Structures are given as C-alpha cells and as structure tokens.
Amino acid sequence: MWRETAGRAERIGGVPSATAGLPNRVATRRAAARRPDDQADATRERRHRLWQRGVAGGRRWLFLMPAIVYVCLLFAYPIVYNVLLSLRQSSVIGLLNNSAGFVGLSNYHTAITNPVLPTVVENTALFVVGSIVFQFGIGFLLALFFSQRFPLSGLLRSLILVPWLLPGVVTGLVLRLMFDPTSGMVNQILSDVGLIHTPIEWLTNTHLALLTVVLANIWIGIPFNMLLLHGGLQDIPKELYEAARVDGAGRARTFWSVTVPVMRPVIAVVLVLGFIYTLKAFDIVIILTGGGPVNSTQLLSTWAYTLSFGNLDFGQGAAIGTIMMLISLVCALAYVRSYRGELRR
Amino acid sequence: MLHTARERGRAHPRRGGPLGAATVAAVALLATVGTATTALASTRAGVASSLPARQGAASTRTTLPAPKPGVITLQDYYTTGDGSEMQAFIKEFESQNPGYTVKRDVMPPGNAESQVLTEASAHQLPDLLMMDNPWVPELAGAGDLVPLESVGISPSGLTEGAVAAGSYKNVLYGVGFGNNTIGLFYNKKLLAASHVAVPHTWAQLVTAAKALTKNGVAGFEVAADNVPGSAVWQFLPFFWTAGGDLEHVNDAGGVAALTLYQQLAKEGALPTSVVDEQQNDIAVDFMGGKAAMIVMGPWEFGPFNSTKGLDYGIAPIPTPRAGMSAVTPLGGEVWVIPKSTPANEALGLKLLKFLISPAVTYSWAAANGEIASEKSVSSRLLATVPDDRVFASEIEHARSRTGEVGLAYPAIETALGTAVQAVILGKATPKQALDTAQVAVVAALKQYHITS
Numbered sequence: 001m002w003r004e005t006a007g008r009a010e011r012i013g014g015v016p017s018a019t020a021g022l023p024n025r026v027a028t029r030r031a032a033a034r035r036p037d038d039q040a041d042a043t044r045e046r047r048h049r050l051w052q053r054g055v056a057g058g059r060r061w062l063f064l065m066p067a068i069v070y071v072c073l074l075f076a077y078p079i080v081y082n083v084l085l086s087l088r089q090s091s092v093i094g095l096l097n098n099s100a101g102f103v104g105l106s107n108y109h110t111a112i113t114n115p116v117l118p119t120v121v122e123n124t125a126l127f128v129v130g131s132i133v134f135q136f137g138i139g140f141l142l143a144l145f146f147s148q149r150f151p152l153s154g155l156l157r158s159l160i161l162v163p164w165l166l167p168g169v170v171t172g173l174v175l176r177l178m179f180d181p182t183s184g185m186v187n188q189i190l191s192d193v194g195l196i197h198t199p200i201e202w203l204t205n206t207h208l209a210l211l212t213v214v215l216a217n218i219w220i221g222i223p224f225n226m227l228l229l230h231g232g233l234q235d236i237p238k239e240l241y242e243a244a245r246v247d248g249a250g251r252a253r254t255f256w257s258v259t260v261p262v263m264r265p266v267i268a269v270v271l272v273l274g275f276i277y278t279l280k281a282f283d284i285v286i287i288l289t290g291g292g293p294v295n296s297t298q299l300l301s302t303w304a305y306t307l308s309f310g311n312l313d314f315g316q317g318a319a320i321g322t323i324m325m326l327i328s329l330v331c332a333l334a335y336v337r338s339y340r341g342e343l344r345r
Numbered sequence: 346m347l348h349t350a351r352e353r354g355r356a357h358p359r360r361g362g363p364l365g366a367a368t369v370a371a372v373a374l375l376a377t378v379g380t381a382t383t384a385l386a387s388t389r390a391g392v393a394s395s396l397p398a399r400q401g402a403a404s405t406r407t408t409l410p411a412p413k414p415g416v417i418t419l420q421d422y423y424t425t426g427d428g429s430e431m432q433a434f435i436k437e438f439e440s441q442n443p444g445y446t447v448k449r450d451v452m453p454p455g456n457a458e459s460q461v462l463t464e465a466s467a468h469q470l471p472d473l474l475m476m477d478n479p480w481v482p483e484l485a486g487a488g489d490l491v492p493l494e495s496v497g498i499s500p501s502g503l504t505e506g507a508v509a510a511g512s513y514k515n516v517l518y519g520v521g522f523g524n525n526t527i528g529l530f531y532n533k534k535l536l537a538a539s540h541v542a543v544p545h546t547w548a549q550l551v552t553a554a555k556a557l558t559k560n561g562v563a564g565f566e567v568a569a570d571n572v573p574g575s576a577v578w579q580f581l582p583f584f585w586t587a588g589g590d591l592e593h594v595n596d597a598g599g600v601a602a603l604t605l606y607q608q609l610a611k612e613g614a615l616p617t618s619v620v621d622e623q624q625n626d627i628a629v630d631f632m633g634g635k636a637a638m639i640v641m642g643p644w645e646f647g648p649f650n651s652t653k654g655l656d657y658g659i660a661p662i663p664t665p666r667a668g669m670s671a672v673t674p675l676g677g678e679v680w681v682i683p684k685s686t687p688a689n690e691a692l693g694l695k696l697l698k699f700l701i702s703p704a705v706t707y708s709w710a711a712a713n714g715e716i717a718s719e720k721s722v723s724s725r726l727l728a729t730v731p732d733d734r735v736f737a738s739e740i741e742h743a744r745s746r747t748g749e750v751g752l753a754y755p756a757i758e759t760a761l762g763t764a765v766q767a768v769i770l771g772k773a774t775p776k777q778a779l780d781t782a783q784v785a786v787v788a789a790l791k792q793y794h795i796t797s
Contacts, residue, residue, distance in 0.1 A: 206770055290571050312462075312752075312756075
C-alpha cells in the first residue's frame with residue numbers, strides 16, 4: 001500500500017503542481033458519482049492526492065530553506081539577541097559567567113534619562129536631515145543632468161559612483177587627512193585661494209565637527225541617490241514628455257507635472273533607504289571624530305558603540321540599538337503602507 | 346541560545362506538512378543551522394554562553410599537577426620591534442625545555458581587550474595570556490583567572506606597583522615583566538633657547554609653557570583624544586596629585602587639576618588640537634620639535650633616542666606646590682593564567698615561571714625602560730639605567746586605575762575624558778564639566794554596587 005502510493009506519486013510526480021493543486025471537492029464529487037465498490041479506490045485516490053500535496057508542500061519548504069536559513073542566521077538571530085541583551089544587566093562579568101539577570105526596561109530607562117541623550121538625538125536628527133536633503137537634492141540634479149545624453153556622460157556617471165564604492169573606513173581615513181587643520185588639503189586650498197587666513201579646525205571645533213561629518217556623509221550618499229533616481233528617469237515613457245510639449249508645457253511644468261508624479265515610487269524608495277542608511281551611519285563618523293569632541297558628533301550609532309565597547313555596558317548599548325531598530329522599522333512600515341496605497345490607486 | 350535555536354529548528358517542518366524526504370532534509374538542514382548558531386553565539390563578544398562554565402573545579406584547587414610536555418598556547422600584544430623580543434624569549438624557553446612548544450598568537454593592540462572578552466565568553470582563552478592591568482577586575486571578577494598564590498607564586502618578592510597592577514580585591518592574579526608610568530619629557534634645546542627652567546610646580550609649568558609657545562611650537566601637550574584611555578591616563582597624574590577622587594570627580598582636587606588645563610589652553614600654551622591626538626600623536630609632535638614639553642612614558646625611549654637632533658630630559662610630573670610627590674597612574678601589562686583544565690593551567694604556569702624569572706625580566710625591563718616587577722631586579726636595573734630614576738621614584742606613589750572603582754572604571758573614564766575635552770575647548774568651566782561627569786560616575790558606581 002505504502003509502496004503503491006509512493007509509486008503513483010512518482011508517476012504523477014512528473015505532472016506539474018497544477019494537478020496537485022486540483023480542488024479537492026472535484027475529486028469528492030467524482031467519487032460520489034461512482035459505484036459503491038469504487039469507493040475504496042476513490043478514498044485511496046483522495047489520500048494519494050493529499051500525500052501529493054504534502055510532498056509539494058515539503059518541496060516548497062525545501063526551496064525556501066536557503067532564504068529562511070539566511071534570514072534566521074543573519075537577521076532574526078542578531079535582532080532577538082540584541083533585544084534580549086537590552087533587557088539584561090549586561091555588564092562584563094554578567095556576560096562572562098552568565099549571571100546577567102533580567103532587569104526589565106531598566107536599561108532603556110537609564111539610557112533615556114542619560115544627560116547625553118538630548119545632545120545625541122539632536123545630533124542624529126541634524127545629521128539625518130542635513131545628509132538626506134543634500135544627498136537627495138544634489139543626487140536628483142545630477143540624475144537629471146545625466147539623463148541628457150552627451151559625450152562621455154557614461155564615463156562621468158561611473159566616476160561619480162566612486163564614493164559609494166569605497167569602503168567607509170577608507171573614505172574616513174582619507175577625509176581625516178584632508179580635514180587636518182595644519183597639513184590637510186582642504187585648509188591648504190582654502191588659504192591658497194585666499195578665503196581663510198587662519199586654519200579652520202574642522203574636526204576639533206565643537207561647532208564645526210558635525211558639519212564636517214555631514215559634508216562627508218553627503219559626499220558619500222550622492223551617488224546612491226543619483227543612481228536610483230537616474231534609473232527611475234530612464235523608465236519614464238518619452239511619449240509623456242512629447243504629450244506635455246504638445247500641450248505647451250514649459251520645462252518647469254513638465255518637471256512638476258510629469259517627472260515628479262511618475263517618479264513618486266522611486267523617490268519614496270530613495271528617501272526611505274536614505275533615511276535608514278543615514279540613521280545607521282557609523283564607520284565614517286567613528287573614524288573622523290569618534291563621536292567627539294565633547295560628544296558634538298555623537299550619533300545614536302556611535303553612542304551605542306561607546307556604551308557597549310567603551311564603557312563595557314552591553315545592556316545599555318543594546319537598548320540604544322533596539323531603539324534605532326524601532327525607528328527604522330516605523331519608517332519602513334510607513335513606506336510599505338504608502339506603497340500599497342500607491343498600488344491600489 | 347542553544348535551546349532557542351533547536352526549538353526554531355523544529356517549528357518550521359511541523360507547519361510544512363506530513364513527514365517526507367523533503368521534511369527530513371529540512372530538519373537536517375535546520376539542525377545544522379542550530380549548531381552553526383550556537384557556534385556563532387559562543388564566539389560573539391559578551392555572549393552569555395549556555396555551555397557549562399569550565400571554571401568551578403579550579404577554584405578550590407591549591408596545587409597543579411606537574412606539567413606534561415606539549416603545546417603551550419600563549420597570547421600577547423607585545424608588538425613593538427615586530428615582537429622580536431618575545432620571540433627570542435620563546436626560543437630560549439623551548440631550548441631550555443625540550444618537548445615543549447609555544448604556540449604564540451599576537452593580538453592587534455587596539456582590539457586586544459574585545460578579543461580577550463570574546464574568548465573569555467566562549468571559554469577559549471589560551472594557557473597564558475597577556476592583559477593590560479585595568480582589565481584584571483573584569484576577568485578576575487567573573488572567576489576566569491587562577492589566583493597565583495594558589496599555584497605557588499608569592500607576591501612577597503614583587504614591587505608594590507607590580508602587586509597593585511596584578512591584583513583584584515587583594516588577590517594576586519597577574520604578574521608582568523614590569524611596570525611603567527608617565528613623566529614630563531622636555532626638549533632641552535627649546536628650553537635653553539627660551540631661557541626656561543624645567544618646571545616642578547603647576548605655576549612654573551604654566552609660565553614655562555607660555556614662554557615656549559612660539560614659532561609654531563606648542564609649549565606643552567597632553568593627549569586628550571576621546572579614544573578611551575588616552576585623555577584620562579594622561580590627566581590622572583594632575584588629578585590624583587591635586588587630591589582628586591575617581592568616585593567624586595567634581596571635588597576640589599578634580600576641579601583644581603582641570604583648572605590647570607583650562608589655564609594652559611586659555612594661554613594658548615596647550616593647543617586645542619590635542620582633543621584629536623592620542624599618546625603616540627603627541628610623541629610624534631615631540632620628536633618633530635613641534636611640542637616643547639609632553640607627558641610621556643619610558644616606552645618611547647627607543648624612538649626618541651634614535652631621533653636625530655632630539656636632546657630630551659625627563660622630570661617628574663609637576664605638582665600643585667613645591668615639594669609634593671606626584672601620584673601617577675600605574676601602567677604595565679600582566680601575565681595571567683586563565684582557568685581551564687589542570688593540565689593546561691600547569692602548562693601556563695610553567696611558561697609564566699620562565700617569563701618572570703629574573704634573567705628574562707631584567708632583559709625586558711632594561712630594553713623597555715620599565716621598572717621590573719621583582720624588587721631585586723628593579724634595584725639592580727636602576728643602577729645601570731639612569732633615565733629610569735624619575736619613573737622609579739614616581740612608581741613608588743603610582744596608583745592602579747581600577748584600585749578604587751574597579752569595574753566602574755571604563756564608564757568613569759569616558760565621562761572624565763569628555764570633561765577634559767570640554768574644558769580644553771572652552772565649552773565648560775572645570776566645575777561645570779566635572780559636575781556633568783559626576784552624574785555618569787554616580788550611575789556607574791551604582792550599577793556595580795560600589796559604595797562611595
């Protein structure tokens with residue numbers, strides 16, 4: 001019986017899943033119309049169909065497995081681990097001898113009441129908004145520029161991608177040399193041109209350091225914005241522009257009434273991804289300033305690092321990490337919602 | 346961690362339908378994932394491993410079995426001079442002890458602490474390990490280190506500094522080659538050119554630094570980078586000598602010490618750029634003649650002596666008033682034996698005994714300007730290395746950074762470092778900056794239940 005069923009399964013196995021997916025009640029109706037001595041056969045057939053579906057289901061899971069394994073190992077596990085860590089009194093000793101007790105939300109309370117937090121939140125907000133506005137603005141202008149075909153446009157476009165391709169650590173080290181007050185290239189050029197007479201302390205002045213870090217991050221982020229927006233621009237049908245021209249629309253009108261509405265989904269993706277990337281920016285800041293001087297460039301990401309690996313207070317660092325994750329999650333969910341609305345329209 | 350991974354492993358196939366070849370494969374796959382996840386868990390920093398701790402058994406033992414010849418694992422970050430000095434010691438050990446091989450793993454100095462903590466959480470520490478002395482409380486507090494007196498290493502022959510550096514709660518866990526601390530290095534030529542005498546008091550330091558600041562030369566430099574360690578390590582001599590207290594950083598002593606920094610910065614004698622400079626950065630400034638006086642330690646003797654045209658002198662850290670002795674922080678790495686199996690601990694002990702033998706200690710301390718851990722060696726050395734005398738006298742009063750505040754030190758260090766930067770940059774008065782720091786200090790002390 002077992003073998004027979006298995007044999008049939010094999011035989012019918014060659015037929016694509018459409019057979020396996022046949023509605024069950026069709027089989028039942030057929031069975032009811034048959035003579036009583038066919039009943040047993042029908043039951044067997046039904047069982048066989050169920051078995052087939054089971055195999056198909058199992059196979060489906062098998063094909064899904066790589067993705068599930070990947071997500072569990074590289075996403076779910078660290079996230080769950082981080083959340084658990086944030087709920088424990090995770091000091092070094094506790095972690096080393098597994099005695100870190102659960103302390104509820106006490107780490108969150110300590111982090112939120114920390115006098116450094118307002119500065120960190122303000123810095124992060126300025127960093128994110130400042131970076132995104134200029135990355136997006138300049139990226140959009142460049143995308144429009146490169147959507148015009150002109151000699152060498154392809155080469156230039158690839159060259160502009162370089163900042164995005166370089167590892168953040170490399171960029172950080174190079175920029176650190178460039179922004180050095182006495183020997184850096186930036187001050188050198190500014191003073192050669194005659195714009196400044198005393199060297200600007202880009203990284204050690206508490207008012208300027210954040211600006212410097214934002215400038216660096218804008219430079220890194222422009223190519224990413226440009227690339228996605230350029231792709232979006234390529235997808236706009238030429239007929240729309242022709243129609244607009246026939247209707248007598250000017251350049252500005254065409255931009256606002258054709259380009260922007262068609263580009264809306266792309267713009268949303270760029271802004272959401274830009275927000276998440278900027279919020280979690282870490283390498284460039286830690287190398288340029290390390291969050292200093294006097295916390296003037298301390299962002300949520302660098303602060304979480306300092307709490308964990310500077311103060312060896314892993315619980316509090318994890319709490320900040322979890323808060324950052326929630327902010328990103330809210331932003332991503334808002335995007336998904338608006339995207340669905342877009343599809344329905 | 347182990348349980349979660351396994352449970353997750355079962356959850357999916359159950360939803361997947363009847364048992365079939367596919368499901369079996371899936372279970373097998375997930376079981377592998379479970380193992381991988383556990384492996385990942387145990388190698389990550391600060392993971393509370395659910396594996397039974399290997400310690401327990403060792404805590405009550407007083408003697409170790411005789412070591413059996415084999416491989417001894419050693420981990421250190423003595424990278425100066427390509428680590429060739431350590432390599433020579435190891436060669437000598439192996440030739441003296443046939444049958445034993447030392448497997449040495451050199452850690453990158455910047456990541457050594459996190460690497461050690463990662464290994465400790467996974468119970469993967471070597472037989473003998475080098476650590477910076479402020480980390481001793483972290484591992485000793487977790488019960489991961491062998492108390493040295495229980496295996497026959499007595500603190501009686503060691504200098505006070507060596508005992509302080511290797512102890513946690515009055516139990517000796519580590520012994521090093523020697524100790525170091527910091528003093529005032531000055532450029533003799535620059536001082537002579539400005540007719541400035543070597544400063545011994547704070548007032549003299551300010552006057553001298555002011556007079557020396559000209560032609561692009563900074564009169565005085567201290568490291569004040571916010572990388573944990575630099576700013577506070579160099580600030581502590583001033584802080585402690587003035588009577589500062591790490592549990593109450595905003596006391597009169599702390600404020601007085603930070604007022605000295607404020608005064609120096611205001612006069613332009615201490616450049617604000619130091620907030621971005623680590624200890625080796627100011628050493629480079631000194632070698633290049635860009636800083637006339639710096640706070641530095643004996644480990645720079647080698648590079649300084651080989652710098653052409655650099656004629657330097659060493660003086661104790663200036664004190665608030667004449668005739669006081671400076672209280673400086675105690676530096677120096679220690680060797681510790683991590684708890685493992687008696688056989689491995691015995692191997693670690695065998696190598697440790699060789700490394701802290703007078704012959705090895707002498708050659709190390711002589712080459713690196715350190716004050717040897719063993720009293721007899723250090724007095725023999727001082728007769729031959731005159732440069733060390735300043736440090737030798739300072740080390741008598743040197744204090745361990747974690748002696749008073751133990752595990753709260755890293756957090757206090759961050760807070761105090763921020764205060765130092767704020768004052769140098771003129772963002773806050775010393776009192777304001779230290780009041781802010783004290784909030785974090787109180788929180789840190791409370792977290793580790795250190796009563797003040």
